Amino acid sequence: MGTYNIEDGELEMLALGQLSARRERELFLLIEQNETLLKEYEAIQDALEKLAFENAVESPTGLGVAAKEQLFNNEDKSLKPIPFYKTSIFRLAASILFIGSILANIYFLGDTENNVTASSEADIKEPTRQEAFMAALPMDLVEFEEMFDYLQASLEQNPCDMKFTITRKFLSERGLDEDAIVSFLFQEGGHCDCEVLMNVSMQFPQDPYKHGTVPNKTHREAEIKLALHLKEDSQFPTGTDLAILAFRN
């Protein structure tokens, strides 16, 4: 442990706040351990305090109140609080109205509101997505229907080659923008000819099932044949295809 020395006049400088924080700490350590130094330091402080009091100057009035208000954020004493009993009738009325409004909400809205909300969300979301799809169609609806028929007929003859060969052929024959339409089909889940037929076609609005609209035997056989083609090719999610067929049947 190091030892500290005290220089002439340092105690005075300490009381005058003239020393560095480090030197102050060193001197305080010395003072704490030495009663003579402590007494000397006390005497210096005493003299400086007397000197300051002798040279006091009367401070402007009102500053103390301002400082106090700044610190304690005093409220205006002239504003007396209103007694509780004088406001109790209003408090009671407000409470009754509040509770009444809650009960009315529960009674009148309750589950109905939830149902309305839930169904509204479904109603809103579904048409919105389909509307966006329909709005973005790159060719006429009739041309889509003809393209799907063309794809179906072609895929019954030859299996899908995992490209857009048949689709492009159809578009080319019609003089349509192949790249733009294929890009649209790709975005909508049609990554090859058979996927265009199975995935994209499903995104068009479907007529609700009515009695007697079950596909005839020939149509069903054609679709099963197509599904078997896809299964044999084994590069497609046959589960999806079969599910589509099952749904159609």
Next chain:
Amino acid sequence: MEEKQLLKLLKTKDEEGFQILYRNYSDVIYGMIIRMLKDPDESADMLQEVFVRIWTKMDSYDSKKGRLFTWMANLTRNFVIDRIRSADYKNHNLNYFVRDDNVGSVNRKFNTEQNINTIGLKGQVNELKENQRVLIQKIYFEGYTQVDLAEELDIPLGTLKTRVRAALKELRKNFKEE
């Protein structure tokens, strides 16, 4: 009220403690501030700020390291010096400079005369020799640092300390004889 009791109130942030503190020390602190700033309006604003600062810093006061007044006086001096050195203060109040870091740029002789003539010191300090009185005035009331004062008086720092010690010894003797 004794200092210990007052400290108890101050440490618990008691409003009454603040009132007593202000009542007991506002004139003394104001006497120090106005001798440094020389302007009553500035000094009044500063007094309020200083007391708010004293109150908010009260937790950092340690009675083992000196008296409450010593702590308050040093805090006041440092606070006022910081204000004098601040750019804002320099810009709008250059004429009231007591001192500056750039020692040579200030007409010190003028300042010294102004200080003495404007707000003279009272009491036992006037019984000191002229050179001792000026030392006490500058270092205790006008916010000089020991380094600046030694430079201005063109004496070594050690000599300054010895002279301040001698001045304070004399002052203590005068107070004892009162």
